[in-house]
Amino acid sequence: MDYDNDLAFAVECYRKMQKALPGADALYRLVLAQLEHSLDAQAHILVAGAGGGREIETLGASSRAFTITGFDPSEEMLRIARHYRELSSAKNRTGLVKGTISDLEAPGAGFDAATSLLVMHFFPDEPGPDGKLAYLRAIRQRIRPGAVFLLADVSYEDEAAFDAMEPVFLRHAELAGLHHDVVASAPATIKAMPTISGSRTAELFGETGFSPPKLFFQTLWYRGWTATAV
Template sequence: MTAETSGADGAQTFHASRAKRYDDTIRRVIPGYEALHSMTAALLAQATAGQGRILLVGTGTGAELAALAPAQVGWSFAACDPSAGMLAVAEERAQALGVAERVQFFPCTLDAVPTDAGPFVAATCLLVLHFLPDDGSKLALLRSVADRLPPGAPFIFADMYEDPQTPRFAHLRAAWVAWQRTMGIPDAEIAKGVAHVDRDIHFVSETRLASLLDEAGFTPAERFFGGFLFGGYLCHRRG
């Protein structure tokens, strides 16, 4: 989960060493984390024929780049994230993979990315949207993505979702916590992560997600990935 949404202060204090620890931890905390990224690559390859420029919103430490860039040599990328520490790790990863010449990095939120960074054939926003409150902020980000895509272009996003007031939410949350123990994560670290989720994640139901996507200008989303409270979705810019 990256911080396209968590504010400038948090972004500035997210140093490179912490970013690297984050990179190690997230793979144990999110079920199917690697599968989410490889499935994203497969879906985008099918939708774009492996050609064009892709917008990565909240690129974090570059997990998307590691999955996407080697998969299709015909892709180039514009990757934005307001966290300098995370973006530095992503740039190091791009260099190590030998794909840096195909990536343009922007240390900012999406609304500050220059309009001439495109045109784009697709966009991703993985594990970012849930950091934004549903006070117009989620919708604003989705509209900003839509404004940068042509009609019919695919948009893939992943989110923590569910209505916190439902028994389903409580059941899945408890199961997720128990699963983390089976992954060898110490109870103190689990408690810290759960406190972060309770404090910083702004859950909405899938029904609300559908409404936000429609209002932003996207087609109905197809869920292609799921794990406890996490979901991955494919939709398209409406014509």
């Protein structure tokens, strides 16, 4: 995959398009709240798919002295993340790596926590190095036992559930300030992604060394789970 030319939407639209996600700001605040509650002040956090900079911006604003290591295979998306790193008081504790999870080495006994926010829904649910199973297993291999893992993805049970909420999604995006022409194609783009249900997500967690996931965020087609490495 060409991670700079096969993106779901243009890099310059990333921040704008996140307005279409109902509760996007709350999602990132909840992630920060859980990490601040669960971790020591100097914990080392792995950020999967750090391009775009939302996690870098959010974690970097924490009063804790977290060390942050993020990776992303897209140079263009990492450019945005670097911008927000430079604005952060944690810039000297934040490292960004161009590549995939397989390019990243874990520190010592492993990272103390990991986040994967709106990343895994792009990967196929099939065997092989580029599938969801391999992705989750690679994250698990790089975090220590007991580490917190937070994952958020597009997830819905069936097409009927998706279709029922499509008009609500579009109207919400318009109320958030996005012109209809900007978001009109978004439902079709989302529907074409290899998304999985919550029950399938739980199966994958169990197969890759995580505790049963607990739902902490849900709005329309977006869900967030928390689990620990076992």
